[in-house]
Amino acid sequence: MPVSGDVPWPCAQHTGAKHDIYRRYLERWFPILLAGSNAYPSVTYAEGFSGPGVYSGGEDGSPVIAMRALIEKVPPNKGVARFAFIDDDQRCVDMLWDTLRAVFPDRPRPDTAMPLKIVKGTCAAHLEATLDIMKAWGQPIFANLDSWGNAPVPYRLLRRLAANVSSEVIVTLFPQHFVRFVSTQGEAADEVFGGDPNWRTVMDLAPAAKSRHILTCYREALHKAGFSYLLDFELIPRNGQPLYLVFGTGHPLGVKKMKDSLWEVDRAQGVGFRDPRDEQAETLFAFDEPQLGPLTRLLAHKLRESGPVRVQELRDFTLFETVYRPEHVIEALKPLRDQGALNVDGGGPLRIASLVSLAPAPSR
Template sequence: MPVDGPVPWERADHTGAKHDIYRRYLKRWFPILLDGAKPYRSVTYAEGFAGPGIYVGGHPGSPIIALQALVDEVTNTSSLVKMLFVDDEPRCIKMLNEQFRSRFPVRPRTPDTLWSKVTLGTCIEKLESALDEMDSWGQPILAVLDSWGNVPVTYRLLKRLADNLSSEVIITLGTQPFIRFVSKMGSDADEVFGGDPTWRALSDLPSGAAKRQHILTCYRQTLQRAGFKFLLDFELIDTRGESLYLVFGTNHRRGLEKMKDSAWEVDRVYGVGFRDPRDEQAEALFELTEPALAPLGRLLLIRLKSGPAAGMRIESLREFALFETVYRPEHVIRTLRELRSQGLIDSDGQALTRSSIVRATP
């Protein structure tokens, strides 16, 4: 959908926070794949909704952030890095090419070790075919699918990415287009959810919050069905309450850990908090410096109450936090200490360590 207004546009606060997370993740992703003991022969970084590479005020867009992370972090000069950028707005494509030229006046890698393609067209028409042409499949691909929130991407592409070696997706989804236009949206919208129309049941839900949760749950399930074993999904919320839902899909525990570290390290200057869409009280997860652990406490209590009566080892609750929540394993013991001081759980000894057993009090 071509841009209505001027190009470039203002950077929203949650976009600043999103870029900070991308930057931190890419500074980990490129070296893990390229500078390890056994570097991959090639890796592809691909964006289906690249934008113009710049915002009002000169802030860099995601394509520039990605190339800069490669330049700053990777020492391996022999593997091939393929970078692909698609956008259906001619002004964005023109400006993105200009941005690459002006921000990287000297080619950062040789033509044999860096292929870069900037293409005009829709993500559906161009992204998958360009990945074919660049012979990207069979080696890792990170696909960033950052649309205006409507995710016009084929389910087939998601499945192919999930099946491909060490490949991951970062997707932004806005719930508003689906909630507002459900009755007008045709089969294209079902395709976003892998052809499953269950998302349309939102019309029967009583509140805006319930509708939002329903869409997010349906989308999470779509990515799981497509084949991504691990998902990290959260909403970035700025000071005006505007939210952006970000989903990361991977098949590697390390990828999940690194993305989680990147999200928790996001610079607080953006004034943006994040929220676990699974928390029924929709509480933001950090205020300036301290993470709010109450939502994790609620999730751990639910887990303990549905687990064995004899209780659960803290190590398994740390795994639960890593795989099933937006929290890090490091948050678990602090949270359990607080639950115990409130009398909501008890433990097999005074010290709480990874091997301790805790149970919900009756």
């Protein structure tokens, strides 16, 4: 769907935070894959919805952010980095060419070291074909699928990406889009969810549960597509609609690096984060300190289900099942212990090796 207004457009508050996450992650991704100890000969950074590369206030768009990450973090003699950009608005395609020429007037790498394709057309019709033409498959691909939130991405492409070596996706999702149009969207909309119509039960849910349901269905679709590890989180601007990012990878290191990027995001962006699974929907860091209340609740819930476990196991759970980092776990358990709700086997301080369980509720 081409842009309805002017190109370029203003950079919204959550877009700044989203770009900060992309940048921090890609500054890790490119060097690990092209210059790390198990480096690949080549990688591909691909966007299905690239935009014009610039915002009306002059801010960089995601294609420029990605190229800068490569140029600044990887020495020129380390492998090949392909860039594939698709957009179905001719104005975006033209402006992206102009922007890249203006930002990088001297080609930073020769074409052989940094092949580039910018294609006018839909992500559905052109992204996979462009990756074929560029011979990207068989080497790592990072696919940034930053649509307006409706994620019109063929499921077949997601499956192929998940099966490709060391490949990852990050998808922008606006659950409100699906909530609003559920009654008017035909079967084609099920394709976004891997053909599963379960997302449509959103119609029967209470308003507060709707976004979470859409997100859960999308997570399941990515998981079924073959991404073993998922991380999703909600970016909450002070004003404006929340936005969800869903990240899928086949590697625990990918989750860890994405999470590090998330937690480093500049708080000055004025954007908070939430774990979509927290029932009380508390913002993670509205202030300088992380808000650990949601993690305390998630850990209590986990302990209720699992019985006694080592803190290490709770750290793994935290890394793979929440937006928090393993380093947050002991701090988040302390309020439970201080209230007498947590048993630490053998007493003493909470450590990674401690065996912990929920204390039985006092009888009345």
